[in-house]
Amino acid sequence: MATLAQPISAPDTLRRRAMQALTDAIARALDSASEETLAAIVGAQDPREALAIAPRDLAPVPPERLAAERAARARTAGFRAELAERAGGVYGRADVAELLGVTPAAIDKQRQRRQILGVPYGNEIRYPAAQFRDGAAVPGLKPILDALDDMNPWGQLQLLAAPLDGFGDAPASVFELLGRGADAGTRARLAQLAAGWAG
Secondary structure (H helix, E strand, C coil): CCCCCCCCCCCHHHHHHHHHHHHHHHHHHHHHCCCCHHHHHHHCCHHHHHHHHHHHCCCCCCCHHHHHHHHHHHHHHHHHHHHHCCCCCCCCCHHHHHHHHHHHHHHHHHHCCCCCCCCCCCCCCEEHHHHHEEEEEECCCHHHHHHHHCCHHHHHHHHHHEEECCCCCHHHHHHHHHHCCCCCCHHHHHHHHHHHHHH
16 A cells, blocks of 8 residues: 655755765766856856856757656666565555554654665655554564665665565565564574675
């Protein structure tokens, strides 16, 4: 079940990536700028005006590049939608707060402490439903999230929702195994496996 999340501030990693993308874009704009454009930037009244002037001399993006970028974004969106479906859908922050009986701010803290997994959707964070059972995170999830360390959250979700062999008669995901009440030995094996993925 997918629901909208309350907007929250972008993760630090996303902020760093956005800063790098903007820095690269500005550098390209300045490299191709005429003296007239450079003078207009220097004389701008505020940063927004300078940013609006900076791309003035940039060559337009070729149509084939635009098409390739759109196709790549569509593939990423489709892949993420498939992952979210495999994980039982995703909840918004307010929905998880209600489910767990805590405040939305507490949900942010639990995610930061790696007690639950949140994945970025634009400037929102959403939470795979499969990590919750009976009004709580599935037992044994935190050591696995700790073992995955700073791996991209979507990469973590891909691993946690993928069927694994060797843990029963039929393949089952980490979420499924924990949701069934995996014993301490199984949870330790899963955490060790996660550490290998992160390494």
